[in-house]
Amino acid sequence: MRFMGGDYVEEAVTGCTAVLSSALERDWEQVRAGGLDWDCRRTVAHIASDLLAYAGQLAGRAQDAYVPFEITVDGSGHSLDRAGNTGLVQVVETTGALFAATLRTTPREVRAFHPYPFGSADREGFAAMGVAEVLLHTHDLATGLGLPYEPPAHLAEAVLTRIFPHVRPGPDHWSTLLWATGRGELPGRARLTRWRWNNNLVLPAARLTLQGVTPAAAADLRAGGDGGFEWVEDGPFEGTRDAAGMTVKAYESGVHRPEFGLFVLVRREDGRAVGGMGFHGAPDEDGRAEIGYDLAESVRGNGYATEALRALADWALARDDVPSLFATVDRDNPPSQAVLGRAGFVRVGGDGVLEGVEEGLLAYELRG
Structure with a gap:
């Protein structure tokens, strides 16, 4: 899988500065940036500020809040408001380069603070947020300045498939991203007035x-x-790939709830993925969510599945909308049955076939 990192940021920034460079003679303070309340000058400053802030979060490994600093033009302390249009474009280019370099040197397992929606993001999440800021605000600027702009489709797709997992794909990636951020319309969908990435x-x-x-x-x-x-050398196991297919199907259907999707189990000691675990979908009308899991064969017998299942079950049952969890396992799979038992699940349905459960499977439940 291609890593979404510095190359994407640089490509987005290049498209942005090309638009801005064609309007250097304009008075950006006198032009509103599309549907924003900001003028174009402030919007350009905002792009640069976001790129630098995201670089700072990752480089500083911030865990609890944004790093408390702000952008200036040079060491003399002159504010960004003193810069001319050419200087502002140079600042966007420079902050983009700093962010791209940070992404290229940040290890995959690093996460840093970002509030939406779970308090942190990894390098791909920050890259997607940075690219989104550049693409969307360049659209705002181009709209205000009366200039043409449409980014490469793969940039919009990369943003959508990383930080808009709850948004059903539309007829094309760019118009879908504009709709998802309250900037456009899609046939059959109400226009958004509030939105947030994920x-x-x-x-x-x-x-x-x-x-x-x-x-x-x-x-x-x-x-x-x-x-x-x-x-690990023999991963991922086939069950993880099957579950990934379920995730893609739910996403394409517009019913994917990312917190009730697939999780990959990553070993802390070496950063290696050892298996997959997750939900078969969002909780049903009774609040019951079904869990499934598998591990690569080489790591079985180490208690990883039990440890992960306890963590996932504790998280789910702490929610108000999930009173119970459900799992099924083959009758001839005692190790998996033992995992469920150690995690607190109890067998339901007796020796007969439980209604709605495929023959040959045993059903287990854990209630909060």
């Missing part, structure tokens, strides 16, 4: 982290790739 959820366990799989990673796993993870 970084992946990561849950901690003692020896593992459970890392939410984005639609981009799920599509790669389904196609036989690594999903952007470094796997």
Whole structure:
């Protein structure tokens, strides 16, 4: 899977500065940036500020808040408001280069603070947010200045499949991204007045982290790739690829709830992915959510599945909308049955076939 990083940021910034460079003679303070309340000058400053802030979050490994600094033009302390249009474009180019370099040197497992929606993001999440800021505000600027602008489709797709997992794909990636951020319309969908992107959820366990799989990673796993993870030698197992396919199907249907999707289990000691675990979908009308899991064969017998299942179950049952969890397992799979038992699940349905459960499977439940 291609890493979304510095190359994407540089491409987005190049498109932005090309638009701005064609309007250097204009008075940006006198032109409103599209549908924003800001003028074009302030919007350009905002782009640069975001790129630098994201670089700072990752470089400084900030964990609890934004790093408290702001952008200036040079060491003399002159504010960004003193710069001319050419200087502002140079600042966007420079902050883009700094952010791209930071992304290229940040390890995959690093996460830093960002509030939406789970309190942190990894390097791909920050890259997607940075590219989104550049693409969308360049659109705002071009609209205000009366200039043509449409970014490459793969940039919009990369943003959508990483930080808009809850948005059903539309007829094309750019118009979908504009709709998803309240800037456009799509046939059959109401125009949005409020929106927010969605970084992946990561849950901690003692020896593992459970890392939410984005639609981009799920599509790669389904196609036989690594999903952007470094796997143990015999991973991922077939069940993880099947679950990735379910994630892609839910995303394409517009019913994907990312916190109730697939998680990859990553070992803390070496950053290697050892298996997959997650939900078969959002909770049903009774609030019951079904869980499934598998591990690469080489790491079985180490308690990883039990540890991960306890962490995922604790997270789910702490929610108000999930009173119970459900799982099924083959009758001839005692090790998996033992995992469920150690995690607190109890067998339901007796020796007969439980209604709605496929023959040959045993049903287990854990109530909050």
